[in-house]
Amino acid sequence: MDKQSRTYQAYVQILKEELIPAMGCTEPIAIAYAAAKARDVLGGMPDKVEIGVSSNIIKNVKSVIVPNTDGMKGIEAAAAAGIVGGQADKALEVIAAVTTDQKAAMRTFLKQVPVTVKAIDNGFIFDIIVTLQQGSDSAVVRICQYHTNIVLIQRNSEVLLDHTAQETKQLCGDAAPAESGLTDRALLNIADIFAFADTCEINDIRPLLETQIRYNTRISEEGLRGDYGANIGSTMLKFYGEDVRNRAIAKAAAGSDARMSGCELPVVINSGSGNQGITVSVPVIEYARELGASDETLCRALALSNLIAIHEKAGIGRLSAYCGAVSAGCAAGCGIAYLQGADLKAVSHTLVNALAIVSGIICDGAKASCAAKIASSVEAGILGYHMYKNGQQFRSGDGIVTKGVENTIRNVGLLGREGMRETDKEIVRIMMQEP
Structure with missing residues (x-):
């Protein structure tokens, strides 16, 4: 195959996009990633957490242990791991460097901070929306279509990133929705x-x-x-x-x-x-x-x-x-x-x-x-x-x-x-x- 051809270059890039390191089941890790990013946007620890997830995310997070949490399972555990010990710049290795103290802090966080989880249906099979609140301040991060695809970042009323309209366009047609950015x-x-x-x-x-x-x-x-x-x-x-x-x-x-x-x-x-x-x-x-x-x-x-x-x-x-x-x-x-x-x-x-x-x-x-x-x-x-x-x-x-x-x-x-x-x-x- 000609190395300069469009197909050759695309195949190399596809491998680079898909063959990436991740620690733990990728759906709970995506939640942890969104939560860690939202904490960074908020600028501190939240006193209230709301998580909206599509039904397939519920399915794939319900029964799997989240790594570096001392055996905790579920959406709430994944979010707590990201908020307490996550490093958002590590993407799907977001909770790879959690400390022993942070593991204990996750359980304390879940006891002290209300975490609400609800099912959402915006037409996407893969959809995660994490909202953190600290007093009158709030931060929202949304991941859509695939695990690292952040499509919305908002702090209070200021929209810092918004690709949601672009994602919605991908739903049209009979084929599998295209994944923007890939x-x-x-x-x-x-x-x-x-x-x-x-x-x-x-x-x-x-x-x-x-x-x-x-x-x-x-x-x-x-x-x-x-x-x-x-x-x-x-x-x-x-x-x-x-x-x-x-x-x-x-x-x-x-x-x-x-x-x-x-x-x-x-x-x-x-x-x-x-x-x-x-x-x-x-x-x-x-x-x-x-x-x-x-x-x-x-x-x-x-x-x-x-x-x-x-x-x-x-x-x-x-x-x-x-x-x-x-x-x-x-x-x-x-x-x-x-x-x-x-x-x-x-x-x-x-x-x-x-x-x-x-x-x-x-x-x-x-x-x-x-x-x-x-x-x-x-x-x-x-x-x-x-x-x-x-x-x-x-x-x-x-x-x-x-x-x-x-x-x-x-x-x-x-x-x-x-x-x-x-x-x-x-x-x-x-x-x-x-x-």
């Missing part, structure tokens, strides 16, 4: 992704991917060593053996085990999700080690898997009732196939086969069971490739599978974005009824 994901397609990964100047992407390898390997290993969540990773190794296939599945699951239980190690995310970042990378890394692949080959395989996952998610949206681990696990299967010499045809069939197997997995929020869904998705990705190697495939007309990998990806996008809207609402209603 490179156009419509340029992504499997053929060009394969060409880019296979021929790109490796130093253009190496720093991003080396950080992903280092961070995501470390948290997966911590997940296997410790006692986190439902311990899906260590259970996989205990009962299904330690061949490379099972190690790839188990280590990806273990990273999620740790992350969903408040592990304070950072990960490099994909499509706004740490779980997806782990899923799309750790299995590929494990296979590369088993196969003795060079560092360059591993980077190319990771570029392929990361971009395929981003391509899949672009049509679905950041949050949905469609489990994001599915997109990442199927993409990991493509990266594993590439490591074993797969060409474009093999990668395309791997992806279609895998999507046909696991596209029915729902997202019911961030929590311990995410690790098990990751295990199933990575297994499907690997099976998808082995099916192709065995001369087998799912064909057009088999359910949502249709002729051509791009058409099948488009069908999955419609399923996740449009078809599962009511499912998403019902999931949130069910979750809110729990004691």
Whole structure:
């Protein structure tokens, strides 16, 4: 691929936009980020906090432990962490440097300061509005569409930043809403992704991917060593053996085990999700080690898997009732196939086969069971490739599978974005009824 081409430059930029470090589940961290920014705008600690969040934020924050809070869960805990110990300039690592005293201060803050949480629906699946008050002074920060996209900053009656009108325009049309400030994901397609990964100047992407390898390997290993969540990773190794296939599945699951239980190690995310970042990378890394692949080959395989996952998610949206681990696990299967010499045809069939197997997995929020869904998705990705190697495939007309990998990806996008809207609402209603 021509390095000067629009597509090449876009793919490099997309990787830079998506493969960023984050500590903790990204939805509560986004709340902490908004809260820390609002505290800075206010210029002091608030005596009242109001938080408005869209239903998908409620879903993804309800059951996950916020790191660096000594085990606290929920929207209120995430906001308190940002207000008391957050460093807004660190974005998705906003609470990475919290001190022991600040952890204790968070609990005191929640006892002393009223925090009100309400559901909002402004047409955005991803929407967070944090309002802090200190006497007669107030500060408002709004994050919309994706985790670091601050669209409104206001202090008292003075509007310091307002991109809300621009964001509202993005809601028009039948496609997934465009994300302002980010490179156009419509340029992504499997053929060009394969060409880019296979021929790109490796130093253009190496720093991003080396950080992903280092961070995501470390948290997966911590997940296997410790006692986190439902311990899906260590259970996989205990009962299904330690061949490379099972190690790839188990280590990806273990990273999620740790992350969903408040592990304070950072990960490099994909499509706004740490779980997806782990899923799309750790299995590929494990296979590369088993196969003795060079560092360059591993980077190319990771570029392929990361971009395929981003391509899949672009049509679905950041949050949905469609489990994001599915997109990442199927993409990991493509990266594993590439490591074993797969060409474009093999990668395309791997992806279609895998999507046909696991596209029915729902997202019911961030929590311990995410690790098990990751295990199933990575297994499907690997099976998808082995099916192709065995001369087998799912064909057009088999359910949502249709002729051509791009058409099948488009069908999955419609399923996740449009078809599962009511499912998403019902999931949130069910979750809110729990004691």
